[in-house]
Amino acid sequence: MGGNCDTQEKFAELQNFIDSIEDKRGALIAVLHRAQQLYGYLSNEVIFYVSEKLVIPSSKIYGVISFYSYFTTKQRGKYVINVCLGTACFVRGAEAIMKEFEKELNIKAGESTKDMKFTLSGLRCIGACGLAPVVMINDKVYGRVEVDQIKKIIEECEKEAE
Amino acid sequence: MAMVNLTINNQKVSVEEGRTILDAANKLKIKIPTLCHLDLENIKFVNQSASCRVCVVEVEGRRNLAPSCSTPVSEGMVVTTNSIRCIKARRTMVELLLSNHPKDCLICQKSLDCELQALAAELNIREIKFDGERARHEIDISSQSIVRNMDKCILCRRCETMCNEVQTVHVLSPVNRGFDTFIAPSLNLPMNESTCTFCGQCVAVCPTAALTEVNNISKVWDALNDKTKYVVVQTAPAVRAALGEEFGAEPGTSVTGKMVAGLRKLGFDNVFDTDFAADLTIMEEATEFIHRLQHGGKLPILTSCCPGWVKFFEHQFSDMLDIPSTSKSPHEMFGVIAKTYYANKIGIDPQDMYVVSVMPCLAKKYEAARPELAHDDMQDVDTVITTRELAKMLKEANIDLMSLEDEDFDNPLGESTGASVIFGTTGGVIEAALRTAYEWLTEETLEKVEFHELRGFDGIKEAVIKINDLDVKIAVAHGLGNARRLLEQIRDGKATYHAIEIMACPGGCIGGGGQPYHHGNMAYLQKRMECIYKEDEGKTIRKSHENPYIIKLYEEFLGEPYGEKAHKLLHTHYVKRVKM
Secondary structure, eight states: OOOSSHHHHHHHHHHHHHHHHHHHHHHHHHHHHHHHHHSOOOOHHHHHHHHHTTTHHHHHHHHHHHHHHHHOSOOOEEEEEEEOHHHHHHHHHHHHHHHHHHHHHHTTTOOOOOTTTTTEEEEEEOOOOOOOOOOHHHEEEEEEEGGGGHHHHHHHHHHHOO | OOOEEEEEETTTEEETOOBBHHHHHTTTTTTOOOOOOOOEEEGGGGEEEOOTTTTTTEEEEEEEEEEEETOBOTTTTESSSSSSHHHHHHHHHHHHHHSSOOOOOOOOOOTTTHHHHHHHHTTOOOOOOOOOOOOOOOOOOOSSEEEGGGGGGOOOOOOHIIIIISOOOOEEEEEGGGGGEEEEEGGGOOOSSOOOOOOHHHHHHOOOSSEEEEEOOHHHHHHHTOTEEEEEEEEOOTTTTTTGGGOOTTTTTHHHHHHHHHHHHOOEEEEEEEHHHHHHHHHHHHHHHHHHHHTTTTTTEEEOOOOHHHHHHHOOOOOGSSSSSOOHHHHHHHOOOOOOHHHHHHTTGGEEEEEEEEEEEEEEEHHTOOHHHHHHHTEEEEEEEEEEHHHHHHTTTOOOOOSSSSHHHHHHHHOOOOOHHHHGGGTTHHHHHHHHHHHHHHHHSSSOOOOOOOOOOEEEEEEEEEEEEEEEEEEESSHHHHHHHHHHHHHTTTOOOSSEEESSSSTGGGGTTSOOOTTTTTHHHHHHHHHHHHHHHHOOOOOOOOOOHHHHHIIIISSSSSSHHHHHHBBOOOOOOOOO
16 A cells, blocks of 8 residues: 555554454444544545455445545545534534635635645534534634634644645 | 234234234235335345335324334234325325436336336325425446446335345445435446446346346347348246246246247247257366366366356455356357357358347346457357346237247257256256266266255255265355355365355346346245246256257367367356455
8 A cells, every 4th residue: 555654654553553453343433534534535545455454345334434524535635624514603604714715725615725735625513512613624623713814724724834 | 932912904913023013914914015125035135224114104102103114013002004194104205205206207117117106106196296306316337237327216225235235245335325325336436347246136126227237129129120130049048937927927937939939020030049058068067077076176166157156256256266167158158159150050151140148137248248258359149138128129029928829949059958947047057067977977877867955945055966986065055145155165164065056146047137027026936946947847858968969069060078179169267356
């Protein structure tokens, strides 16, 4: 799986993770989580590898991946911006937040910027309704986001990337 | 088992604990309409997804209607199946299904064979009150065998149950969720890039036209109307045991002679029998078996007549490609003999010959297009149609099959033995091979040609046959799930056999994906099986090697069985394919 050291390292980590699970039945979701954490997305290669290791048909794995919006089979940018579109966030203006991100990044929801720095997507409720509207960028949660903060949030990410 | 007492429509009934309301109603012969539900007990197929909600009933003391297919009975339960509330709810369910369904029944391939259409008629649905969103999917016509039209899918999950639980092929799985759900192969690949074996069992249980066969009828009409083509047709053993069903005959009625007459009326230049080639297959396969037995070759030998099975082992057991027999399947052997031996005999350029196979099978369509099953830049077989497609052609031509006088196949490729007829049912190929191998090895006459232990519906059958001093261990599996279990035992060294027959479809070819729809009535398969064995009994010659035209074919053309020419024309090789 892959040629360079970076992917080999990730591959070893995934392998170790799977090997450390004693009861592999019911481990699929946890393994997919870890794999996506490592690679950023679930490639066909990863799907087939997990299929072989867990002895689960890839058709079933693909079914699970496509069922949960959290999982993705497309390569994503360094920063994955998830705008919560759940009921509470929606009521408190999530739509406008999404539109602003689309405008600033010049991409539509579900797309990535050409330099693969940002991926924009919507999700349904992350359980932080008290902070609505919520935006999650990778693991970081931004609460009570306002439209005029968005430019700054993007700049922060860009600065960090450098 | 503890019994549970309940009342359905004021009638008392007791059934075993754990049974459903639907089971109890069936016992009382009270009909509750169903759609997604399908229980084919003798092949261990139970689809209990309860997704369509058509079978809802009223249960006293419950606020909501209960799906009878998945609600277990309980003591003292009082059920009403035909109240106005039930009827209205059922109608609403079906209307909702229809609101997201292309209502093109008049021109649909499944018209009059569609369970959704039948149900809509039964429920007297005359308008669809809901005008909701319609799911749109691309139709998958990538394969030679199966068309996948997800616009017509009602998500009953029968195909999934068949593909994953019975056949263990694991191709079909739901993708996405909610309204966006559809059934697709892994990674949403087109069928021809998946590990699909094209056994067609998903098609056999699909209630609508979401999964259907690739229709080759027009190709056959075109060939028949092409003056430059000499069109020969061959019919598989299982076709004659089921074709009559499409014309109102009782299941299990043999229509061999009428089928031949019908095919002649359609305009085929010759009407031949795949059974002839089945005898030829036995000559090659039995010789190959004896050769392996006497020269320390790889055992067990596996039969290779079934293209679904072949593709299955190419994907799933690609480390064991050296154990199946290299013999081509009968209809492929027929194709090559027709385009060499026979074309030469009647003085026709093989390029002008067009071979049509009538098969109970969808995988045969795929098989006919396999690049290695060709010679001199010609495919051995040009087109495959199913039993169902032949029935449609006959109907198009206004030929009433059951009123035809019986006719005989043409010669020389129409003569066959009882051994070849039984190819059509599980256990038949190995029984036919044993009839020949036994006589060749012992140089004695086999008096009792029936091997009863190899017959019937058990998923895996075993027998030990004493030939000379050797206990020859035989196994038979039908249904790919059973095949997988057997092959895994062999791979793990837990079982040893000398010869194994495998058929992809439950019941063998009589239950093929191209046969008339059984609509869940597995008694049809039993009847077809009885029909096949009756045909065998009715034959004067019942051993393949005694077929006079086969003997002549080797004398005039092929030389020795398993010899050089036979190898070139009648044997094949297998391809290592990915397991997904």
